Every structure is written in C-alpha cells, then in structure tokens.
Amino acid sequence: DQIADDLKRWIVMTGKQPGERLPQERELIRLFSSSRGTVREALKSLEVQGLVEVISGPQGGARLVRVPEDRSMQLLANYFYFQNIRAADIYELRRAIEPLVVREAAPVLTTADLAALRQTIEICRRGVEGRLDLATHRIAELRFHQILAERVPNRILRFYALFLIHLVFNFVTPKAVAQGPHDAFSSHVIASHEALVTALEKRQAAKAARLMEAHMH
Numbered sequence: 001d002q003i004a005d006d007l008k009r010w011i012v013m014t015g016k017q018p019g020e021r022l023p024q025e026r027e028l029i030r031l032f033s034s035s036r037g038t039v040r041e042a043l044k045s046l047e048v049q050g051l052v053e054v055i056s057g058p059q060g061g062a063r064l065v066r067v068p069e070d071r072s073m074q075l076l077a078n079y080f081y082f083q084n085i086r087a088a089d090i091y092e093l094r095r096a097i098e099p100l101v102v103r104e105a106a107p108v109l110t111t112a113d114l115a116a117l118r119q120t121i122e123i124c125r126r127g128v129e130g131r132l133d134l135a136t137h138r139i140a141e142l143r144f145h146q147i148l149a150e151r152v153p154n155r156i157l158r159f160y161a162l163f164l165i166h167l168v169f170n171f172v173t174p175k176a177v178a179q180g181p182h183d184a185f186s187s188h189v190i191a192s193h194e195a196l197v198t199a200l201e202k203r204q205a206a207k208a209a210r211l212m213e214a215h216m217h
Helices: 002-014 025-032 036-048 069-080 087-108 111-128 134-150 155-179 183-201 205-216
Strands: 052-055 061-064
Touching: 002 025, 002 036, 025 036, 036 052, 036 061, 069 155, 087 134, 087 155, 087 183, 087 205, 111 134, 111 183, 134 155, 134 183, 183 205
Parallel strands: none
Antiparallel strands: 052 061
C-alpha cells in the first residue's frame, strides 16, 4: 500500500500522463528496496483502482491509463448504498452547486447545447401527456442538468455536479418511477427548465443562476 501511494505521488510530481509507462519492475524493486512479489501487488492495487494497465511479456510493464469518469462515480456511489441518504441530503448540495454550474456553463454553451436542452423539455412534455414511459421522462429531466454540468470548465465542479446527478439517478429516480407520475412536480420542472433555457439563450448567466437556485429549492 505504501508503494502504491508513493507511486501515485510520483505520478503527480512528475506530471505523467495517460499512456506513459511506470519504471520497469526491476527498477521499482531497486527504488523501494522491496521484493518482486510486493511490487507486483502494489501494481495490481493500482490496476484495480484503474490508474494503470499491466502488460505482460518482454516489452510489458505498467502503463498509466485515464480513470473513466463513470467508473469513478459508480465506485463512489457504492459507499452510499447503506448510508440511508435522503433525497433532501442530495438536494441540499445541489441547491448550492447547480447555480454555480449554470453560471459557469452559460458563456460556453453552443447552439447545439441549447437545442439539446430544449429537446429534453420536449421529451418531458410528451411524458406529462402520457406519450412515453415514466422512466424515459425522468431521465430527460436529469439529462437537462447533465448537459449543463458537462460544459463546466472547472473539472472539480463538473465532477461533483455530475456525481450528484448520478446519485439522484440511483437513489431518487427509481423511487419516483416506482411511485408513479407526479403531475405538479413534472409541470414545475418543465416551466423551470423553459425559463432557464430562455435566460441561457440570452446569455443571462446571473438570472439563470437565480432561476436554478429557486428550481433546486
């Protein structure tokens, strides 16, 4: 574990990037004054974490790989399955983060992004009218926020926003679907999303942030 942690610090300090190789096994054994078995266990730990890919053979070794975003979120979400979290817990954070998201995303949204946002609203309208299944309707409600989060330049804010959406999808949406339609809630979402898109089309970032805070509340 200490070797794995040291290697992660080494990756940060040296600025290594995905695709680059770690030192060969023989060099790692020398650097850490450790046995071959211990070094291999350390590399295996990093491989399980998704940071490296271990390639066998004469030209093999450990190569750095980019940890997939969805895999990271799945691993984090697993922690919460037995923490008895409530929808209110998630939305308390979303109320703080989502206005930041819309403020940051507003200047960089493209015409295609705005069209995609409006498309999710149209799906929700069809859901309210009973023209598609409830699960598709609920996913479209979340997809609206996902589009905004994906455009946030700040990578940390982007990840947290997407992770909260991931939690809603896993812990809130299944219950909402099981309990059936909630017309008042669905109508509110459509109206709020419509107002948000209108503000974003006019590049009114501050107004959009205020609308988002009210929507999360």
